Amino acid sequence: MSPIRVGLIGLPSALGENYEGTSWSVNAHLPFLTKSPNFEIVALLNSSVESAQTAIQKYGLPNETKAYGDPQDLANDPDVDLVVCSVRVDRHFLTVRPSLIAGKAVYVEWPLDRNLEVAQEMATLATKHNARTIVGIQGAFSPIIRKMRSVIESGEIGRVLASTITGSFGNNVDAESKNVRYFLDRDVGGNPITIHVGHSLEYIAAVLGEFKTLRSFSSISRPTIDIKDYSVGDTGKVVEAGARNTVPDQILAYGTVEPSDAAVTVKFHAGKEFPGQPRLDWRIQGEKGWLRLASPLVSLNVGGPGIKLEIARNETNTVEEILPEADEWDELPVPAQNIARLYEAYRKNEWHPTFDWALKRHEALDRIWKEFDAESH
Structure with missing residues (x-):
């Protein structure tokens, strides 16, 4: 069976003095996604195409990994099966909305977004467009x-x-x-x-x-x-x-x-x-x-x-x-272990x-x- 093709949202291209965040995508998602034969990163969405290109090189992703700076471009990519969002919470819906409308499978880190109202809107939109969903509440x-x-x-x-x-x-x-x-x-x-x-x-x-x-x-x-x-x-x-x-x-x-x-x-x-x-x-x-x-x-x-x-x-x-x-999965770095188990449950159509x-x-x-x-x- 072909691997699940992942479009990742949010991979920091620089961790300098102005960096904000916990590098969760680097510490929890990359170790599994770059090791598993059942998943492959085929696209990266960052704040700009340039930022995505820099991150692709920084983390040694394949040269053919597509670099995007616009959520709509990622949603339009027919080669992406699963969109994975690991950015700041109040940017979750903004970055995955086009992919939900496109009916793509979408993984969003916890919490879904900044409050219940936005979370409800996300769930309603996913149902409307028959998008499979995953939440990083592992x-x-x-x-x-x-x-x-x-x-x-x-x-x-x-x-x-x-x-x-x-x-x-x-x-x-x-x-x-x-x-x-x-x-x-x-x-x-x-x-x-x-x-x-x-x-x-x-x-x-x-x-x-x-x-x-x-x-x-x-x-x-x-x-x-x-x-x-x-x-x-x-x-x-x-x-x-x-x-x-x-x-x-x-x-x-x-x-x-x-x-x-x-x-x-x-x-x-x-x-x-x-x-x-x-x-x-x-x-x-x-x-x-x-x-x-x-x-x-x-x-x-x-x-x-x-x-x-x-x-x-x-x-x-x-x-x-x-x-x-x-x-x-105990062999992976600690932050990636339960994330790996969550990905595998999705792949196997388990709860x-x-x-x-x-x-x-x-x-x-x-x-x-x-x-x-x-x-x-």
């Missing part, structure tokens, strides 16, 4: 998440009674990196609420089930934050003092999930964790025992070394570490998150935003 494909789900489904800890997730964003509490300054701007749509809380809602659903009820309280504890350039050293250099922050950095969400009716609490806060404690601590209480995941990283959807999963059994008063199953699926998470986040607005006015 937590359910993580081996550690799959292992947690299998333990719950096996009944090893009995009926689930409650669950608590506590996490720190892992940034410096007194400053934000200039590379992600947009994390402070609610209108952009890429921020700790949409990214960290949004992904956590997905892996809660994967392990415990969908929220039946959901309430929240959020606040901004740092209304102004210095922006620093950390490329000059660990302490960074202030490049903008007192930047305005419009995104809550203390978030509490709570409710019950189906089918267990278990109470679930999610708490994220700005800054780093208490010394010696995990950055993310997820505990699930059952009638027969506990399941605990401790991670040095906040993003379980990405994963990484040092994540530890343990089960405590009431009957024997013992604690045992549980290891996830290995697969061929994967679509635009319509992602609306569930956008709707939950919309409730969190509305409750924040109600509390702050």
Whole structure:
């Protein structure tokens, strides 16, 4: 079978002092797409043709890779089967809209765009034009998440009674990196609420089930934050003092999930964790025992070394570490592993998150935003 031909949107041609972003396309998509015999990058869309040409050379893509600077030109390319968008959140719909109208398959990183309304418009457009869709909300494909789900489904800890997730964003509490300054701007749509809380809602659903009820309280504890350039050293250099922050950095969400009716609490806060404690601590209480995941990283959807999963059994008063199953994608760089599993699910026509699926998470986040607005006015 011929490989799936990919048109990639967003591959940074330069990572200099003015670069904004996390290089997600480089770190998470390229390692898989350039290795897999089942996918091949045939086109690249950047902000200009020149930028795309530079990136093609920079990352060693084939010389015949087409360079585009206009989303419509990519949409018009008959040689592109799948469009993959990995740009700043508020540019998602702008760059994939023509491809959706053309009926192409489209992969968009999470979140779909800056708010629920735009996400709904994207999902409606995809349905209208019979476009297959994928969303980069990959937590359910993580081996550690799959292992947690299998333990719950096996009944090893009995009926689930409650669950608590506590996490720190892992940034410096007194400053934000200039590379992600947009994390402070609610209108952009890429921020700790949409990214960290949004992904956590997905892996809660994967392990415990969908929220039946959901309430929240959020606040901004740092209304102004210095922006620093950390490329000059660990302490960074202030490049903008007192930047305005419009995104809550203390978030509490709570409710019950189906089918267990278990109470679930999610708490994220700005800054780093208490010394010696995990950055993310997820505990699930059952009638027969506990399941605990401790991670040095906040993003379980990405994963990484040092994540530890343990089960405590009431009957024997013992604690045992549980290891996830290995697969061929463990050999890829960490950010690319779950992305690879997501791509493979799409290729094999197995379940994967679509635009319509992602609306569930956008709707939950919309409730969190509305409750924040109600509390702050």
